[in-house]
Amino acid sequence: MIGNQRVGVAVGVTVALWASAFVAIRVALPDFGVAGLSVGRLMVASLMLAVIAPLLGVRRPARSDLARIFGCALTGMTAYQILLNAGERSVPAGTASLLVNSAPIVASVLALILLRERLHQRGVIALALGFTGATIIAVAEGDGFTPSKDALLVLGAAVAQALFFVLQKPLLVRYRGLELTCYVVWSGTALSLPLLPALVHQAPQASGDAVLALLFLGIAPSALGFVTWAYAQARLSVAAAAxxxxxxxxxxxxxxxxxxxxxxxxxxxxxxxxxxxxxxISRREGTGTAVGAATDAGPQTPAASLARPARHDVAHPHR
Structure with a gap:
């Protein structure tokens, strides 16, 4: 009974943190701007994960996987952060969260193209519904029948996340989801460092609320949220957690x-x-990529990834 309660608490904390991230972005954006918020959040998240990683047994990645890891970082961290932050300049937090949930559907299409995965009838229906819904949202946020440009940027963030889902799939055979999250966040932070001057320029003028929102984004949804999610995923079925x-x-x-x-x-x-x-419907389609869960406004991993144990039969030269 106590174990079930702990799992429930872990799921509740994760959902609350990832949902609040969309709101915290709206609070921090006016003072930090798109660039400053993107690099600032990733830097805070990287520091937190650097503290947590040794405690959770995170290993060093194999050199042969570094190129793919950087590809995941570019799409799932750097591009995702910039596009989402830019979109949330005018798109409400709830609307942004709804649009991001189209990422698993887009991932199904990309898996069809890049991984030659089959798309069955359910997948076609899911694809049609996903793009229909996203179009309705974009037009509703726009002017008349002209789609909102910022809503399209949020949709672009969902596409970037979908690319991340597809790129990371081969890595999940060899690494735990939490390990891959660490690699991708650290790499994404390195790729975002050219934006650091914007953070340095904006930080002195930022309000206390904006600073707290930025720190919250890096510490809570981006780092602690993945720890609680990993705990819950290890004890729940993929379907129940998703x-x-x-x-x-x-x-x-x-x-x-x-x-x-x-x-x-x-x-x-x-x-x-x-x-x-x-x-x-896309999750029930049965493809591994389609199981990807659009979660919060930050470092995200498909639902299946954190539940999948590390493959210890695959040798790694660096531990």
Missing amino acids: TSLYLVPVLAIGIGFVVLDESIPPAALIGGVVVLVGAV
Whole structure:
């Protein structure tokens, strides 16, 4: 009974942290800007993971995997952060969370193209629903029938995350999800360092709330959220854990309303429901990539990845 309670608490903490990340971005953006927030959050997350990694037995990656790891970092960290932050300049936190949930559907298409994975009838339906819902949201956030440019940037972040899902798939055979998260966050931070001057310029003028929001993003959703998620994933089925992530957009909408007094156009809510239905169908499609879970507004790993144990029969020269 106590064990079940701990798992429930871990899932609840993870969902709350990842949902609140979309709201925290909206708080920090005005003071730090897109570039400053992107590099600042990743730097804080890297420091936190550097402290946690030795305690959780994170190994060094093999040199032969470094190129793919950097590809994951470029798509899933650097590009994702910049695109999402740019989109949330005007897109409400809840709407952004709904759009990001289209990533598993996009990943199914990319897996079809790049990994030659089969796309069955359910996958086609999921794809149609996902893009229909995303289009409805983008138009609802725009002017008339003109899609919102910022909503399209958030959708671009979902595409970047989908690329990350596909690129990381071969790595999950050899590394635990938490290990891969560390590698990708650290690499993504290195790739974002050219944005550091923006952070240095903006930080002295940032308000206390903005600074707290940035620190929260790096410490809580990006680092601690993955520790609690790894704990829960190790003790739950992939399906049960993935289902809990559908609460993220719902909670993000609620937090955005309470903290920022944000409202979402009814049409965008309808589009979000369509996206979520498509995501549910894509997870049931049965492809490994489609299981990828759009989680929070930060370092993200498919639901299956953190549940998958490390393959100790695969030799690693660096431990």
